[in-house]
Amino acid sequence: MRLLSRIFPHPYLTGLLTVVWLLLVNSYSLNSLLFGFLLGIVIPFLTRPYWTDRPELHHPLKIVEYFAIVIWDIIVANVIVAGIVLFKRNADRHPAWVCIPMELRSPEAITVLAGTITLTPGTVSADLSAEGHFLLVHCLDAPDPDAVRDEIKDRYERRLMEIFE
Amino acid sequence: MDQVLEILIAVFLVIGGVFGLVGSFGLIKLNDAMSRLHAPTKATTLGVGGVLIASMLHAYAHEGHLSWHELLITLFLFLTAPITANFIAKAHIHRHETPDSLPVAGEDLKWATHDIAPEKQKSDSAPTDRS
Numbered sequence: 001m002r003l004l005s006r007i008f009p010h011p012y013l014t015g016l017l018t019v020v021w022l023l024l025v026n027s028y029s030l031n032s033l034l035f036g037f038l039l040g041i042v043i044p045f046l047t048r049p050y051w052t053d054r055p056e057l058h059h060p061l062k063i064v065e066y067f068a069i070v071i072w073d074i075i076v077a078n079v080i081v082a083g084i085v086l087f088k089r090n091a092d093r094h095p096a097w098v099c100i101p102m103e104l105r106s107p108e109a110i111t112v113l114a115g116t117i118t119l120t121p122g123t124v125s126a127d128l129s130a131e132g133h134f135l136l137v138h139c140l141d142a143p144d145p146d147a148v149r150d151e152i153k154d155r156y157e158r159r160l161m162e163i164f165e
Numbered sequence: 166m167d168q169v170l171e172i173l174i175a176v177f178l179v180i181g182g183v184f185g186l187v188g189s190f191g192l193i194k195l196n197d198a199m200s201r202l203h204a205p206t207k208a209t210t211l212g213v214g215g216v217l218i219a220s221m222l223h224a225y226a227h228e229g230h231l232s233w234h235e236l237l238i239t240l241f242l243f244l245t246a247p248i249t250a251n252f253i254a255k256a257h258i259h260r261h262e263t264p265d266s267l268p269v270a271g272e273d274l275k276w277a278t279h280d281i282a283p284e285k286q287k288s289d290s291a292p293t294d295r296s
Binding site for chain 2: 024078098115129
């Protein structure tokens with residue numbers, strides 16, 4: 001078991017690198033599968049000093065659900081932001097900073113949350129607090145900043161809690 | 166069948182183009198730096214997404230096999246777009262915002278960009294510990 005985790009310090013990364021290599025090659029063959037797998041072993045092994053923790057993932061189905069929700073939100077919010085850009089005068093717009101308290105503690109989970117917030121239009125995650133317990137988010141148009149905070153906490157953070165912790 | 170695919174490709178190209186255009190227009194129209202940051206991060210998601218779907222359909226219709234490079238482009242965009250946006254936002258906070266102009270960071274009191282310890286300002290070498 002020890003030996004196995006020395007060779008595969010990050011099994012998910014190994015899998016991901018193999019898949020990325022197959023996608024780069026753009027056609028499936030045993031050769032490229034084996035070479036991708038080789039890369040998947042060598043790269044995590046060489047970069048091990050920079051990845052000290054192994055994130056634990058629970059509920060694989062929740063990850064799929066999370067992705068689906070995020071993609072749907074991206075589409076919906078894109079339309080809303082396009083509406084704001086095209087039809088709302090700058091004077092009527094209420095840009096706002098929102099401070100979001102986080103219960104998430106693992107760096108990977110916080111990274112995913114911040115990335116999700118930036119990708120969903122209308123919000124950009126700008127900074128982390130000094131101890132990493134709060135996230136600073138800028139909203140393009142937020143007449144009610146508290147509602148934005150509650151939605152991010154309920155929609156994304158709650159699901160990430162289930163996946164990562 | 167070919168007709169349907171052609172129409173679908175055209176629709177996705179138009180969707181991608183429109184959102185790319187709106188994103189670029191937002192850069193001109195919005196009037197403060199942080200709001201302007203919203204426009205390009207949006208264009209990368211749905212604007213590029215539409216073009217990529219069109220490209221996948223085109224490969225399927227004309228070459229008869231699915232092309233997976235578009236999925237990779239999406240993956241790389243989703244990895245890099247938030248990071249560039251975050252860097253620009255941090256540069257903006259560093260240069261144009263003071264701790265008073267931002268909301269209070271809860272019990273942590275300061276945001277990371279403003280949290281510069283006195284000894285860190287002097288030493289210019291990067292921290293070496295990897296813990």
